[in-house]
Amino acid sequence: MESHLTVAIYFIYGCLGLIGIGMLLLFWIRIRSIRMDKQKEVYSRKHQEYFRFIQAHLNGDGELPLPPGKLTQLERQVVQEKLIEWIEQFKGETRDKLADLCRRAGFVESDIKQLDSLLYGRRISAAYRLGGMRAAEAVPRMLLMLEKERYSPLTIVIARSIAKSAERGDQLKEMLNHLLRHGKPIHNMAADILMETKLDLSRLLLKLLDDENPDFVKVALVAMWGQAVPEVVPALDRLVGAEQKDVRTEAVKLYLSSNPVLEDDTIRELMADTNWEIRAAVAKSLGNIHAAGSISLLRAALRDPNWRVRNNSAASLAKLGEAGFEVLCQIAKNGSGVERETALDHVEKAMLEESEHQKLDQMIAYNKKKLLYERYFGSSGESKPVRQVAAVGGDYTA
Incomplete structure (x- = not known):
């Protein structure tokens, strides 16, 4: 014991x-x-004078001078961090001159050696700095590092450094392949990383859209949001009919965002798609492009099982002038269930929003809708439509 x-x-x-x-x-x-x-x-x-001199001669001719004197390791780190900070801020020739200065000062060579360090933290830090310096010569070594890397948040650091430094499109495709091979749903993150490249984005997106790898196609579709790349619009026509549900959905959304002239058959086909996201996107676009011929389709979509499709359809009907607004009034007055609830909500919303317009054409449009409203529900002094909660189940998955 x-x-x-x-x-x-x-x-x-x-x-x-x-x-x-x-x-x-x-x-x-x-x-x-x-x-x-x-x-x-x-x-x-200590190096403020040197930093000021570099700033003053960024747009001049010739090479930028190296830091004066023999620097300690910590001094080199201070100068390198300042140069990387400027590289991130500038583009074009100015960025190239600063990157060249880092190369001549030995910062790039030193960090490439650090990629072989036994300490994982040092390898990651070196990869981060190499991306900041746009070190193209380090890309093959970082690709090998990314290939051996298990997926973690630090994988993103290596991938982003490769995207910043790559000088060829095949290097970016290899980076995407290593990044996406883990099967993680990080296509948005991958697209954001891809936007760091200095290469021609339109040519790169075209290649990715035509690639057999569906992950590449998804990344390209995400990267196209907010980018004016007219060259890729023809590729969207093909992807609208893609078999993969998520690829088809993103392609349809992008295609509709380009304000295309939609044929009636195309509209009917998209509104009958099994994916609710596509139906919702089409219903929303029909109001934006003022497709008055689609009123009957939007009228039918008010009975769609998905609430977002119903909501977008009602919003589009409210945008389609007197004809669309009258359909909403008819359903709000005589309809039932979820379609009546949706129509009634958008009728009231339209009357509240449009009553504050000041321009003449907007006031005329409002007065026309007001007359239709009073025809179905009486004048503002009389009884207003009574909202009843429909005892009809709807989906809430969106």
């Missing part, structure tokens, strides 16, 4: 000793970090 107690006491002492060593180690790391920060401030002030 006493021997067991002795072992327990020694064990407790050992644990307390380890805790003490850990606390001392953390304290030492903190003190060291504070000391380094103070030393960095000293070096930053």
